[in-house]
Amino acid sequence: MPISRILVFAGSIRTGSMNAQLAALAAKEFALAGADTTRISLLDYPMPLYDGDLEARSGPPEAAVSLKRMMQQHQGIFIASPEYNASITPLLKNSLDWVSRVREGKEAPLAVYKDRAFALGGASNGGYGAMRSLMALRQVLELGCGALVIPEQIAVAHASEAFDETDNFKDEANARRLKAVVQSLISFARQYA
Numbered sequence: 242m243p244i245s246r247i248l249v250f251a252g253s254i255r256t257g258s259m260n261a262q263l264a265a266l267a268a269k270e271f272a273l274a275g276a277d278t279t280r281i282s283l284l285d286y287p288m289p290l291y292d293g294d295l296e297a298r299s300g301p302p303e304a305a306v307s308l309k310r311m312m313q314q315h316q317g318i319f320i321a322s323p324e325y326n327a328s329i330t331p332l333l334k335n336s337l338d339w340v341s342r343v344r345e346g347k348e349a350p351l352a353v354y355k356d357r358a359f360a361l362g363g364a365s366n367g368g369y370g371a372m373r374s375l376m377a378l379r380q381v382l383e384l385g386c387g388a389l390v391i392p393e394q395i396a397v398a399h400a401s402e403a404f405d406e407t408d409n410f411k412d413e414a415n416a417r418r419l420k421a422v423v424q425s426l427i428s429f430a431r432q433y434a
Contacts, residue, residue: 245316247268247279249318250281252336253333254283259364260371262364267419274424279314279315288335309345315357321363321364324374334381337381341385362375363394370397393425
């Protein structure tokens with residue numbers, strides 16, 4: 242059975258981000274489950290705000306091309322999405338939009354989204370656990386980009402109290418939910434190996 246290659250990142254670059262913490266824990270769980278796991282930060286892929294005129298003048302920024310190529314090297318992608326105003330972060334939306342505009346060779350539009358499986362997680366201090374951002378992100382990926390987003394997801398409520406001193410979950414229910422997401426994404430990602 243082929244080993245799934247999984248990419249993990251958070252939709253936040255804020256210092257102390259709970260979603261970066263969730264992404265780190267997810268990356269650890271993917272590695273423990275036997276996946277070849279890569280964790281990145283969107284901080285390493287700076288892009289201007291998407292602008293059609295800018296794209297027409299100079300094409301997608303090099304960071305968008307690099308991020309797309311990084312995504313292409315993996316069969317599964319886990320995104321930890323914070324919630325901003327009941328939606329996803331501007332950073333995450335902008336990154337996904339720019340990547341959607343990168344065309345190399347004769348590949349089909351949005352191939353980078355259609356040729357792999359995605360899983361979602363979110364963490365917030367509220368009681369919903371970033372659930373509204375997960376719904377918005379699912380819409381962007383599935384309806385906007387044609388991606389396969391697995392049904393399992395994790396929404397971590399009261400996130401500032403959810404992690405212990407070793408950055409694992411205090412609550413066994415959160416740990417079980419994350420493991421279910423990990424196992425499911427690995428299984429779906431094998432279809433693209």
